[in-house]
Amino acid sequence: MIDRRITSSERVDAGPDKPGQPSSRSLIDYILSLSSDLLVLEHLEDFIKRLAEVAISLFPIKAMILYLMDEAENFVPRYVFGFPEDRINSIMESAIYSRREVEDLEKKTSIPVGRFSRFYPAESVNINDDRELLTTLDLSRISEPRRSEDEFHPLDALDIKFLERSGKEIGSMFICATTTGKKLDEESIAGLELLASFASVAIELIRLREKEERMLSSLEKRALQISQIFSVTSSILTVSEPQELATRVLSLIQELFGFRSCSIALYDPFEECYRWKAFRGYPKEVVERAIRLRIPKEIAYHDIRPEYRVGYLAHFRPAEKTLPEDLPYHFTFDSVEAAERAMKTPRSDPGAWHPLDDLTFPIYNRNGQVIGLISPDQPLDNRIPDRESLELIEVFVSMVAIAFENASIYQEASEARDEVRILNRLMFHDLMNYSMAIRGYLELSLGQSSEAMMERYIDRAMRQLDQISELISKVRKLSAIKSADKRNLMRIDLATTIMSQATRTAGLFPSKSVSYNFNMESKEAYVMANDLLPDLFHNIFMNAIKFDTHENVVIDVSLKKIIDDSTDPRSVYWQVSIADRGPGIPDDRKQEIFLGSQRLTRAEPGRGMGLGLSIVRSLVSLYGGRIWVEDRVPGDHTKGSVFNIKLPAA
Template identity: 35%
Template sequence: MAEDLAAQDFERIIAEIGPKPSGLGMLAGDLIRRVLDVVLNLLFIEDIDDLLEEIARAVRELFPVDRVVIWLAGEDLVRRPKVVQGFPEDQKSEILAISYSDQEIAEVKKYAKWLSKLSWFMPAEILQKRGLDERDLLFVKDRNDVLRPRKSPDEWHPLDYLDICIYSRTGKYIGAIEIESTTDGKMLPLETVRAMEIFASICSVAIELATMRDKELAIADAAASRANQISRILTFSKDVLSLVDPDALLDNVLKALKELFGFQAGSIVLLDETENCFRYVAMIGYSDEEMAYAKTLRIPPDALKYDISPEFMIGRNAYYVPAEQLPENRLIWEIYTPSSFDRLRKIRGEPRAHEGAWHKLDNLIFVLHDRHGRPVGAIYPDAPSDGLIPKPETVDGIGIFASLVSISLENAKNYRLTLRAKEEIELLNSLLFRDVSIMNESMRDHLALAMEPHLTKEQRMKYVRNAMEKLDAMIELIQRVRRLSQIQSLDHSSLVRIDVASVIRNQVSKALSKMPDRRIKVLFGSLPENSFVLANDMIGELFSDIIGFSLRNNYSETPEMIISINELMDDFTNRKYFDITISDNGSPIPDEKRPGLFDIPYGTSEFTMTDISLFAVKSIAKMYGGRIWVEDRMSGGMPVGNTFHILLPAG
């Protein structure tokens, strides 16, 4: 335990020990000339490391100094040794590994003997009384001499040291020239210390010049490197991102991460709007088993929300989650196999090799946005080839690349939607022509039969009614296909604010009026007032078709329907949505039919009016910026019906 240093002891030590005037009362002229000659030459050394070595060498040549250390303070104010001369190599390497914080230096200075504003001396007696730490012992030749008393007031004790401070032209502390021992073992005269101060003052100019040159070169190198990197990104992107096939595009994006930025592995997740989850859609650098299992995962939005928390942001749309901050429940969304999950937990507990090393469970994330700014996916580069956490310039480069990927994905998506819309129109036209032809032929046949002279009046009226039913069906089909065509051509500019609760009540009344003979029970859950959405006159058709589909396919003796509107917030966009649920007690729709329930049945000639209605519902919801899906209505852990979800943004 260190002794308390009494005020009187401190005053006595400071007064008795330390550099004193030699009696000449002035600096020797030849010493000043030598100092100026040497130090002026230092101004022309451009490399900072070479300069510091020369400064230390000059100190030992000009002054009776044996051991010297030059310290520099970083931007973090931590003082680190940069040059060590006069020590054995093993001792030198130990000294170069230590540092002192700004607070530690401030504490030491309280007990130092200040010789001027530029220099202070620390006597061994103060260190002995205050207590030594391991760092103090690194600077002595023989540790047996550490605690011995000073032989005489003019002796340089092994624990003594003298700091000549170096300041910038603005008065900022740069570092210090620290004298650890003298050549003759004697205390330095005060005049010599004054000469050292002059030397240090001019050295500060040389250090500033060299530092400025280093900064200028670093800036120039960084600018050149960045320009070269951006040029490579743009050149590479021209070929990679011009692909219109999303799968090929994503595979090439991961190859680009390896080619441009040196990542040996990586993955891309995209939003699956049908199931409101993220899925792995492209991977590179993992085993076939790992990739196959990863593609089965349905990653909840909350998992990505954690990854892109503000605390992890390291750049524009760039985030870094260290393995140490990866929660246990987040591990299940990593790329692995079920049999290797325990190994994944073990890896999570392993320390990283060193401060800047990449950990196997580090996550680097670059968010992909759609044109509305909504996160629709993310790129996860992995396994950097140098094994290090990427530098800011690499992160910036990938950020630029990811922005281009977002644009390309949006373009590929739009191109795919355009092609699909064309295919849908062609299919609808083809089926319309086929069905109208069939209906027309059937209608003509029934009319022809109605004209037979031998038929009774009742028989003739039966054929006429059949012909009229075919005509009505043909008109309805034409109207629905025309309606679909209108939906495809409309955009958001035609939408207005509509109270969805009022629309639902109105459509329920209409549906019940069409089925007066059925004992239908409709229950309304939460239907908040002012549930406004941006829509048009087709919103009624959206709900009438869903309600009608649900009731027509509910063969229960007492059909039941529960309708609710729930408010939801999208944490990504901070936007409010209404989740309109329509639940029934009909037979649950089989799992295999749900994914394509609201799509046109491509590749088949089977095409019903119901198919057109459900596809129209999906198209209308999509036009409003929403989506629709169906899931089991559960009770007691068992499916007891269906629940349709229509998610629409609040208007």
């Protein structure tokens, strides 16, 4: 805003004596000669100053306010003349009217006195409005009646409008007092309207030039940003570790696009939710709060609904559209109550950024699945980003999606390499250990004179052979799963498979009493699988019985149909839950037990540990499902585990 004020002592004489006597023609000619200067001014500040000088030099104006409409369509004082210095500050700060207020006042309290001039008589002024008193020069006479018909009463005002070519008002010369104490005559009003017409054209020209300069500046900035985006692309496309990549991406978002803070959430297939993985610009306590959050798919997808799409990737959900169920997931607030208070805080203006605004860019993989969410926050200018800015971020996010895809491929290749290395260790190192043990037992048996001792060592050797057979069988199955083709899957009854494997596995432990509590929602539950499906449940039942130290082993088995509301169209699944009463699994290992390479590398040599759950996890992945483990008694892992398997219904 231009902070330009003129007091009566600073009055400028820009021409001959005030035109009271000259003819109408000479006044028009003089206005034309002065106004031509206005059209060449390039800066709004210079223009407003010159316009005020021309108006007060040509007409008997004692006090006047120049108003211009801002982007929020409020009429704001831009120039004040004739008022005491102590009043000028208050006028500049407080005498502001919305477009609707101006239209209402015109209809209710003003009289047309020209083509686009309106007179506000003292008799219609609302003196209870502090703004009306602010713009009244002589407050000592506001209660006095009008002395004559042509008097310009202290509460009178004359408003000469600035109009665009479309007819929309963009400002005005608001005359609050005259030097003669009289109303302006028709000739003066016509002259002011002519001056206002030139002013309107000049304002449009200046704003067009300013817009052109902004566009040129924006184009230059855009070209520079695009150049920067492509120059840093190689630095992210070669990053192979997802966490490192996420951190690098956020650093570039801050640097290139002007955000104080930003974060990335990645999809966790084990927990079937999104988790915040990388942050920039947030305090430590905020980051710690975010890391603990588990964002369900349906909550995460609230921010990327079609109605919030503002580009091909960008989604903007304004604070006013925040849903109550989303509040616990706004990690920038330390409580739901704090978020609720923020919801009640109005936006300062339509373009201002609100603390609850959500700007989200989904990261898609090659299958069109949302594997992550990028959330820039707190723009440096505290404004909602414009379309051009969003387009630049979208270009960058497209590159980021490719980088995450590359990192995923690299990770898969690394895991495959690790599995091959581990399987080789098992096949050669562990088989060598088994073979040496067998050789030792056989040599011991040959040296025994007692037939009983001989049989004892031979029996131990046979057990080692069984271990070799089991190890080879599991390795072969893992290899078969890795090379399996989903196109060869067929409809198999899950319920029948579970029942048969429960009976078969219990029979392998004749020394234990094994009982099952079945809660099967349906006798038939078809899924797409192959002939390895029985092995999935065989391994889980084996662990449940093997590690349960109770004499009577009890296992709870349930089967139910569930619907995933977070997918579109909604997907139907069969969920199997197998609860044991074994030693349980600590929270810090609940995910690790399914990560074959980590589990196997921690296993004791010669035991072949970890292969069973590796087979389980690989089969679930092949069938398009999910497996996770929970405590049978929530919060106490020592009371046993619940293995949950969710497979798509066929």
